[in-house]
Structure formats: structure tokens, C-alpha cells
Amino acid sequence: MQYRLTLKILGLLLMVFSLTMLPSILVSLIYDDGAHHAFIVAFLWVIAVGFGMWLPVRNWQKEMRTRDGFLVTVLFWLVLGIAGSIPLFLAPEVHLSYTDAFFESFSGLTTTGATVITGIDDLPKSILFYRQQLQWLGGMGIIVLAVAVLPMLGIGGMQLYRTETPGPVKDSKLTPRIAETAKALWYIYLTLTLVCGAAYWAAGMSFFDAISHSFSTVAIGGFSTHDASIGYFNSVTIELIAVVFMLLSSANFGLHYVAWNSRSIKHYFLDPEYRAFQVIALVLASMTSITLLLIHTYTPFESFRYGIFESISLLTTTGFATADFTIWPLFAPFVLFMASFIGGCAGSTAGGMKVVRVLLIFKQGLREIKRLIHPKGVFSVKVGNRKVSDKVVESVWGFFSVYILAYGLIFFGLLACGLDFVTTWSAVGSALNNLGPGLGEVALHYGNIPGVAKWLLCLAMLLGRLEIFTLLVLFTPQYWRK
Amino acid sequence: MQYRLTLKILGLLLMVFSLTMLPSILVSLIYDDGAHHAFIVAFLWVIAVGFGMWLPVRNWQKEMRTRDGFLVTVLFWLVLGIAGSIPLFLAPEVHLSYTDAFFESFSGLTTTGATVITGIDDLPKSILFYRQQLQWLGGMGIIVLAVAVLPMLGIGGMQLYRTETPGPVKDSKLTPRIAETAKALWYIYLTLTLVCGAAYWAAGMSFFDAISHSFSTVAIGGFSTHDASIGYFNSVTIELIAVVFMLLSSANFGLHYVAWNSRSIKHYFLDPEYRAFQVIALVLASMTSITLLLIHTYTPFESFRYGIFESISLLTTTGFATADFTIWPLFAPFVLFMASFIGGCAGSTAGGMKVVRVLLIFKQGLREIKRLIHPKGVFSVKVGNRKVSDKVVESVWGFFSVYILAYGLIFFGLLACGLDFVTTWSAVGSALNNLGPGLGEVALHYGNIPGVAKWLLCLAMLLGRLEIFTLLVLFTPQYWRK
Ligand SMILES: [K+]
Ligand SMILES: [K+]
16 A cells, blocks of 8 residues: 555645635635634644645655555545535534534535525525535535546446446556646536526526525536525526436536547437436336326426426436425335435435446346246347456456445434334435435434434445445455555 | 136145135134135135136146246236135124235235234134134245246346346257146255144144144244234243244245254355355344343343344244234344345345345445455355356346335335325335334224225235245236247
């Protein structure tokens, strides 16, 4: 393990991250909300600690290796989670315990969007802005991680239909490739955010709300500057804009890159994963709307309006809300929460298990049935025109089962904390899928559950974001052996 | 499809099954409980219908082929479920609706052991005997199915560590092999039943209860002649006997066969699946007992007494009860219900996903982690000393995912029937794993849930018993094509 290099990277990371306190200081001064103090202190602490970590190892010049990537990636999230929690903990206006401050920060950075705060409408603008920005930064980190880092570690959905072997380049030099890819992704991410923000603004949001919600839409985050979430605006236009950008942000960012380079949108309809996602979204939104229509909860127009919005919000794992689905018959939110296990496409900011994995599991299930009927037949699993190797199919199954296992273990932990079944069921799924909202005791916010439960949910968020295996590898003796 | 042959087999099956009404008629006459009428009518109906089906096609001499096996196997359960429900529906002493009579019959035959009847202690002896006998017959059917039929169809855990290809012999002649294997299994099953019954009798059960409970123990069924189940006897000796025979009946019956032929018990400690089962049982029983000890629900002795019994009862999917675990903190029954997803070994009367599958999933998970750390390494999954082919590993994953999918779909159905979350969660798992007991509204019995929910649970029991794929294959167009 190259510990000195790890320290250097994390030190640099912290110094860069400290700069993200500056916009909040500016917002605080503009709105004169009095919360600038917390951000200034946080800025100084984070930059000082980062500098202190970087200084003694600044001349360390070794290249990072694939294997170090596992540790660095896990520490990346933990260190940012802690750094991000500082202003939330310090600001007297939100008076959070440290557990709550970390939960809020981590939920933001992982783009989960579960909140422990009530009375969001009354918070200082700078704190509101900071929460939204945490999600946006987290989303950026996730894209880079999903598109550039995890595939090199052999983890994640991205490489599933790209290469034949899960670990393509052993001990390859990571840095140059990451930097190049990250830059292209950054432009796409920024463009999406700007267009989304402009659309929100044009549709009637205030400038502040437009920026804030474009941050959490493109990041599939789900934080809002209002307790009532997107429902606050009560605008069909705004809801439509949100739906469009949730769907766009659920696409593989590599697909946006291809579309941008070729100046053509045809790839959105050719990519097998995004096509499957569109079909799932359509089926889910129709099912939900028709269900709402049949049970007479709303008028026909409202049934489709709320049905479509909530379906897309939960499927993409955004977690924005316009309707109170806790008053729906339980099976309707049940299906939406189950849909969040699918999530968006690999290489997007969305959570869940990712569409490509669900697609592969489905196709392999079909192959099993074909094999039973024709025992001597040879069948291969294909995505698009590409044959998927058995090794890749196996890695998907491995992912699927550890995902379920992680869900079961954290489920057990939350029950042991004394939470009821519906609360536990929804909260664990919501955290693991980086979705956000819950049912039961966490229907409104996560503030009232025990501290241990909050930490367990943070673990679930981390596992979801790290596609589980990145963290799991660190717990094997083999990893730490020379 | 050889429909005439199918009809002939089912006709013969019904005629044989009609004979199983005779012992109940005898019991009714001995105890003079007045219920003999229902059994006589049922006997006449079943034998007449069977004869009517068999008569026109009795000279049809074609051999059965593998492919026909799927349809015959599914019809086998359905036809027996209907035939078995007749006396329960006719007997005025139990006054069941047809839905309830079928549920009780099907729950018995699939050795699930979920009941819709209250006041079991007050039922006529002949009805009690009949219910226990249904489980015993079902258990026999399951063993033959699991050891002889399903492997030929390429389904089931049995072939997982036996052969390399899921469908070993295409269109082979089924009958002679089944008959030979079935005979050996029948002796083992009978011997286990007799020894178990004798032990119960010696431990203080009445002769009637001893036979009745040996039937439902060896079949991993869980029906009892008392509302309080095994708890009625309040005897540590009886509970220990039950634990021993639940553990024995959870072994692959092929293993009993080997042990019997070689006059040695060493195979019970050499077989990788049964060894894994022993480890799981030990860990689960210890965990449960220590948990009960720590939460001060019982005295230390009771903690181990109830902890061990309930752990083995739920892990093996028997479903006998001695303690009321609905008063335990929810996470304790949660773990026991999750354990029932493992179940016993392939080729036993136990339900669940079977130990060998869980073992393979676990080993493949370990391989995935090794592959991440050493991307160029070649690792194989082994059970014992045998290398498991990728095809077999994939078939296990396929099973795992359709199992979860079936669980999710029936879960949705029960929620849509208006059942609460804990009831649904426990009932669906209990039916799919052929376990029996539930929580919430079905903690005592399944009588009060809506009729649609009962039929959905019957579907879950069937799916569990048919290892899902047997039924799934029938819903593909490929199966029905020439
Ligand atoms: K989210
Ligand atoms: K059972």
C-alpha cells in the first residue's frame, strides 16, 4: 500500500474541497443571513488539515496503482463526508448533533438526499445553498468515479458491456486517463446543470431556487430548499422540466459524450441500456398513474401528474416529491421503492443496482429457461450485438447477491435499533439505493431515529455509492498482503 | 406434448391417492368421531375420477420423455391439491370454504404447514390424522421429485454437485430410474418415520400423537394435532427428539442412502452441503439463544431451550413452535425467517433455497473478491473437491434471482390485498420457503386473510416446491412448440 501517496492525494483533495466553502460564504454575505462564520471556520480547518497532510509528503512522486484505488476511493468519501459536515455542525442556525451533521453531509455527498433537518424553509440561504452544492459536488465525484475510476478497479456497471475482463489493465497508471476523462465529463455535467437551471428559472423559480434545484436534479440528489420539495412550486411546467432532467441525468454520461461529439441524439435510442431504462420508466409511470386513477386518490389529471413525477423521481433515485405517497395504499409506494433498486444507467449520477445489471440478470434468466427446454443448446447472453462473457455475467450475480446481503444485514441492524418494519424496509433501501425518502417514521425526515441507525444508514449510502465491492475488498486479508 | 400419457399418469395417481382416504376412515371408525362420511365420499369421487381419466387411455404405451416431465410435475401437485381438499371441504366438523379447504390441503401436501383452522384440539381425530398424513405423503412426493425427477429436468439443487451439465440426459426414459430410486428412498423415509414415532411415543406422547407428529417431523411439515404445536407437550425430551429428526430430515436423502449402504455415519460429516448446514444450524441456534439470554425474555435455561428449538424449526422450514416468538423483539424472528430462505439440503423434504445453493453463492462471492484483487488470476468454485462448472454456477444465480423476483411479485399481490407489511413479509417468505408460520395477522393462523391472498400464497407454495423453474418453463412459448 502506498500510504504516503494516499495521504498526498487526500491532502490535495481537502485543500480543493475547502474552496467549496467560499460560494456559501458569498451567499451568506449577499443574503446577510449570519451563517458566514461557520463556513469561514470550516474553510480554515479543512484547508489547514489538508495542507498539513500534504506538506510532509508533497515531494512523493510515485504513480498510483490500481490496487491503491480501492483504499483511496473509500477514504475519498469518508474524508469528504467529515469535511462537509463541519459547517453544518458549527452553524448555530441548524443546531445539529455531530451524528446529524455527518448524516446530512454524507447524504448530500452521496446524492442520497435523506435529511435530518426540519423547517428547511426557515434555514439561512447559505446553508440551503451549501446542501445543494454538496449534492452537486457529490454527483460530479460519482460520475468520475463510475466512468473513470471504478472500471479500472474492475468494479461497476460501466465495464459490463465494454470489455471482456472485469479487471482490464492490471496496475496501470491511473492518473492521466482519469484527468482526461474527468475534464470531458465536467463540461457535460456543467452544461446540463446550466440548461436545467435556466429552464427552472424561465418556468418561474427564483434565481436562487433555480440554481439550487438544478444542482440537486442533475446530481440525482433530491435535496430541496423547501420542506415541500418540488411540490412547493405547484407548477406542472417545473415538474416536467424536473422529469426531463432526471431522465437525462440517469443516462450514462459516456452516452452524452458520444451524443455531443457526434451532434446527434440517435444514440439515446440505440444504446441498449438507456433503451431498457426508457421502457422501464414508461411502464412504471403508466402503471403508477393508472393505479392512482383506479383507486380514485386524485382527479384523472392529477393521477397522471403525480404518477409520472413520483415514478421517475423514485426510479431514477432522485427522491423529489410532489405528492404525499404515504397516503397511497402501501402497494403503490412499495412498487416505486422496488423500482429504485433498478435505478439509472451505469456511469450516471443515479443510484440503485443500475439498469445494465438488471438487464443482464433478466437476459440470463431467459437463458436459463432456454437451457432447461433445450439442455444441449448453446445460448449466449447478449447486450445489443455484443456477447457478454460468462465472467461478466458472474460478476453481476456476485454484485446482486452482496447487494441483497448488505440490505439484509443493515435491515437487521435497524430492526435491532427498535425501528418498525416499514420504516426499516424503506430506509435501508432508500440509503443503499441512494434514493432519499422513506416511509413510516422517516416519511418526513430522518431526525428522530436513533444515532446508531443513522450511522448504519450512512454505511448503506457508502456501500451503494462504492458498488459494495470497493469497500468489501478492504476487509479481505488478501488485499493487505504484499 | 403427450397428453394421453399425461392423462393416464394422472388417472393412475388419483386412483392410488384415493386409497390414502382409507386410513382416515379407519381412524374415524376407531374413535367414532363421525367424520368417516366425508372420507368415504372423497374416496369414491377420487377413485371414480381417476378411473374415468385412466380408462380411455389405459392402453397407451409410450414412454414418458423429459420434456413432458415439466407439465406432469406441475399437474401432479395441482391434481393432488384438489383431491386432497375434498374431505376437508365435505366434513361438517371443520366447515371450511373451498378456498380454505384447498389452502389447507395444499399447505399440507407441499409440507408448508400453514393452517387456516382454529381449534385444532377439538377437531375429529380422523381429520387430524388426515392432515398429518397429507404432509407425510407430500414429503414422500417431494423426495422422489427432488432426487429423481427434477434433476432429470435439469432443475433443482441435487445435480448441482453431481454432474456438469444441467440437463444430463436428453429425452431419456424416465420411468425405470424413477421407480428404482423411489423404492430405496421410500424405505429410508419409512424407517425414519418409524424411529421418530417410536421415540416420541417413548418420550410420553400418546400413540396417536406420536404417529401424527412423526409424519409431520420427517416431512418437515410442521402440522400438529394441537393448537400449541410441540409446545403442547411441554417436554424437553420431545423437543430434543424433534430437533434431532428435523436435522436428520434436512439431509439429502441420497446421503442417508449412502450411510445405510455403507453402515457408517461418517458421510454425514464429509458431505460438504450437510457440513455447511450443520455450521449454519449451530451458528443460528447459538445466536438466537444468546440473544434471548441478553434481552432477558426467559431464564437462561429457557433461552437455550427455546432458542435452539425455534432456530432449528425455522431453519429447516419445519415450522413447529414451542415459544411465542411474536413477543420477541422483531429482529429475532426476522433473522429466523431469513434463515428459512436457506432451508435444508437439496434432496430433502426441507424447503427454502437449499444449502448447496447458498454455499455456491457464497463461494462465488468470495471468488469475485479474489478476482478484483488479482484481475489476471484464474479461480474456480469448488464444493468439496469437485470443481463446479460455470454453467452450474449460472443456473444457481438464475434460481436465486427468480426466487427473489417471485417473492417480490407475490409480496406486491398481498399488499394489494390490503395486508400490512409484517404480515405480507412473513407470509410470502413462509409460503415460498414452505415454512408455515407467519407474523402479524397470520401469527396464529391464516384463516382471516382475503381469499385472493390465500390463492397467492398457494402459488408461492407451489413455486417453492417446484423450484420455480418447473412452473416458469410452462409459461414460455418455446415449451409448447413442437
Ligand atoms: K437521491
Ligand atoms: K414446513
